Amino acid sequence: MDRLAPFFERFSLAAQMFYSGLLCGSTGDQVSEHAGHLHVLKKGRLKITRPDARQIVIDTPSILFFPRPRIHRLHGPMQEGAELVCATIEFGAGMLNPIIASLPEPLVLPLDALPELAPTLQLLFTEAFAESPGRQAALDRLFEYLFVLLIRSAMNARLIDSGILMGLSDSRLSRAIEAMHQYPGTSWSLEHLAQFAGMSRARFAVHFRQVVGMTPFDYLTNWRLGVAQTMLRKGNSLKLIAAAVGYANATALTRVFTQRLGMSPSAWLARSQIHKD
Template identity: 50%
Template sequence: MDQLSPLLDRFALSARVFYSGTLCGVTTFEATDEAGHLHVVRRGPLQVQGADGRLIDIEEPSLLFYPRPTSHRLRAHKQTGADVVCASVEFGGGRGNPLARALPSLLVIRLADVPGLDASVRLLLDEAFERRYGRQAIIDRLCEVVLVHMLRHTIERHVASAGLFAGLADSRLARAIHAMHEQPARRWTLEALAETAGMSRARFAVNFRETVGQTPLDYLTDWRIGLAQTLLRKGRPVKIVADEVGYGSAAALARAFTARLGMPPMAWTRGEQRRAGAQTD
C-alpha cells in the first residue's frame, strides 16, 4: 500500500529555490506565513541555529528541512564558507496540512543515509550551480523530488515517534488512515474505521490516539478541513466543497471550519485572496 501518494495527490507540494552558492558568515532566514525551508548542504562545515539558540554542527553533505515557518540561522566559516541550495517549501493547505503538522520541527538527514537519493541530489546540485536555460524550473522540480524522498525515508525509517508518520508506519493503523485519505466524503464511524484496520473498536481507538496523538475522528476532521482549504483556494463553491469533504451542507462545513480555524470558509477565503494579492504586488 502506498500511504504517501494520496497525501501528495490531495495537497500540492511546491518548492522554490531562491539561493544557490557559497554562504559565508551568518545568514538569517525569517519565518513567513506559510513556507518552510529546505537547505541542501553540498559542502560544509556549517552550523544551524534555531529560535531556541541550540547549535547543530553539519560536517557532511546533508539535508536540513524546516517543514513549518521557522526563523533560523546558518553559520559558515567567513573565509571558506559552505555550498548550499536553499528553497522555500509550501504544503497545500498551509499549516493545517497533515504532513506539515506531523513532521518534526527540523529534520537533519545525511545524504549517505537515504538510499536512492544521491542521483536526485546530484542532478539538483549540478543544475543549481550552473546557469543554463530552464534552470529555475528544473531545480524547483528536483527539490520537490528530494522532498518526496525525505518523506518516504521518514515513514520507512520510523523517524517520527508520534503523529501521522508513526500511524502510517503501523500497518493496521495505516489501512484506516489510507481509507480516510481516499474516501473523505464517506460517513465514517469509529466502528467502520476499526473494521478497516482489522482491530476491535476499543483497541483501535486506544492505539490510534497513542500513536497518532489524536482520536481517529479528530484526525478525520482535520483531514477534511485541510482538503476544504485546498479546494477553496482553487475557487470551488462552498456547497460543492462541503459535499466533497464529507459534510452534508455548507452550514455543516462552516461549523466545523469555524471550530478548527476560528472563522467561516468565506472569511478565510477572502483572507487568502488578500494574502495572495499582497504577494504579487
C-alpha cells in the same frame, strides 16, 4: 495501494529554490507565511540559530528541513563558508497537511543515511552550481522530487517516530487511514474504522492515538479541513466542499472550520490569496 498518493492528489506541492552558493557569514531571517524551508548542505559547517530554541550545528553533508514556517538564520564560516542549496516548500493551501504536521521541527538527516537520494542530489547540485538555461525551473522540480523521496524514505525507514507516517507504516492502522483519505465525505463511525484495522473499537482508538498522536476523529477532521482548504483555493463553493468532506451543509463546515482555524472559510481564503499574491 500507494499510501502517499492521497496526499499528492489532495494537496498541491510547490518548491522554489531561492539560494545556492557558498555562504560566508549570516543570512537574514528565513521566514514565510505558509511555506517551510528545505536546506541541503553539500559541504562545510552550518550553524542555525532560532529566536526560541537552541542553536543547531551541522558539520556533515545533510538535509535540514523546517516543515512549518519558523524564523531561523543560517551562518557559514567566514573563511571557508558553507556550500548549500535552499528552497521553500509549500505542501497544501494551509498547514493542515498531516505529513507536514507529523514532521519534527526541524528534521535533520545526514546525506549518507539516505543513499537512495544520491542520484537526485547529484542532479540538484549540478544544476545549482551551473548557469544553464532553465536552471530555476529545473531546480524547483528537482526540489519537489527530492521532497517526495525524503518523505518516502522517512516512512519506509521509520525515521519519524510518531504522526501519520508512523500510522501509514502500521499494517493495521494503515487500512483505516487509507479509507479516510480516499473517502473523506463518508460518515465514518469508530466501529467502521476499527473494522478496517481488524481491531475492537476500544483497542483501535487507543492504538491510533498512541501511534498517530491524536484520536481518529481529530485526524479525520484535520484531513477534511485540509482538503476543504485546497478546494477553496480552487474556487469551489462551500456547499460543494461541505458535501465532499462529510458535512451536512455549508453552515456545519463553517462552524468546524472556524473552531479549528480561528477564522471563517471566506476570511481564510481572502488571507491566503493576499499572501499568495
